[in-house]
Amino acid sequence: MNLVLNRRQALLAGVGAVAAASGMAGASAPALAAAEDAAATILEFTGGAEPTMGRVTLxxxxxxxxxxxVPMDVWxxxxxxxxxxxxxxxxxADGNPRPGVATFHFSPLSGRAQANTRIRLAGTQNVIAVAKMSDGSVFMDKKEVKVTIGGCGG
Amino acid sequence: MATPRPRIRLDRNEISAGETIEVKTLVSHIMESGQRRDGDGNVIPRKIINTFKCEFEGEPVFSCDIEPAVSANPYFQFNVAPPRSGTLTFTWIDDDGTEITATEDVVVN
Incomplete structure (x- = not known):
């Protein structure tokens, strides 16, 4: 009897371990999804064009x-x-729960295509700026920011 | 909730034609992301300023579509190259439809 109980306990423990493992897999999935979301957001913005590195300084x-x-300046x-x-x-920001941070719209009246704001980053991740010119060409810059204390939780 | 009073600073109000003015703006706002939960585990509903725009005499100068990843008390710094003397209008639009507006006059010699 005692042995059976132990087996049950062992089985239960086994089930628990499987659940925990799948739970961990679930936890890593959003991070991966965020990077894919970021790539999809960029492609939607550029209309499918792959942006070239350069001209943008993040x-x-x-x-x-x-x-x-986190202070952020783009020029x-x-x-x-x-x-x-x-x-x-x-x-x-490719590691945030939602990748979009902001979209700046400039015009010839802006004088300089430069803007500065402060953003929230959930953890260490890449920040990517993609610029669309008036002729439709697209350029980008990408920087990694190491974040000590994340800014999305509560 | 009382409408917050925005703060705007231009690096100068008077310029020669062709020059650029640097503008800094700050408005007090909680920018609740919609990602946080309260003590009972309920999601706190999103409440952010979703749009900021600056116009010169009705023509767009600079605007910004804002996501919850912009920090509380959103700060924006940008530039204006006004072609003539006139008024800059600044508008912040909240998720609930509230608009906060402010104006600044500039002189072009």
């Missing part, structure tokens, strides 16, 4: 101690005239 700290407020090299200007800049 300035973020290498190490951010507080993920709740795009452009003459900003009526025929040649930066139309939009998309910023995504």
């Amino acid at each position: 300035d973020v700290p290498e190490i951010a101690e507080n993920g709740n407020t 795009v090299d452009s003459p900003m005239t009526a025929d040649d200007y930066v139309a939009e800049v998309l910023v995504v």
Whole structure:
């Protein structure tokens, strides 16, 4: 009798272990999904075009101690005239629960295609800025930010 | 909730034609992300400013579509190259439809 109980306990423990393992798999899945979401968000923004590295300068700290407020500066090299200007800049964070951060819309009246804001990062991850020019070409920059304390939980 | 008063600073109000003004704006707002849960495990509903825009005499200068990943008390710094003297209008739009507006006059010599 005693032995049977032990077997049951062992079986239950086994089931528990399987559940825990699948739970862990579930935990790593969102991180992977976030990176895929970020790539999908970028492709949607560019209309399927793969952005080229260059012309965009994304300035973020290498190490951010507080993920709740990370300074982010983006600058795009452009003459900003009526025929040649930066139309939009998309910023995504590939490790956040939702990858989108902000989309900036510029116009020739902006003078310089540059903007600065403060963003939330859930953990260490890549921040990507993609710029769409008035002629439709797309450029990007990508930086990794190491986050000491994440800024999405409660 | 009382409408928060935005803070706006231009690096100068008076420029020569062709020059650029640097604008800094800050507005007090909780920017509740919709990802957090309260003590009972219920999701706290999202409440953020989802759009910020700056216009010069009705023409778009700079605008921003904002996601919950923008920090509380959203700060934006950007540039304006006004072609003539006029008024800049700043608008922040909340998820609940509330609009916060402010204006600044600029002089172009």
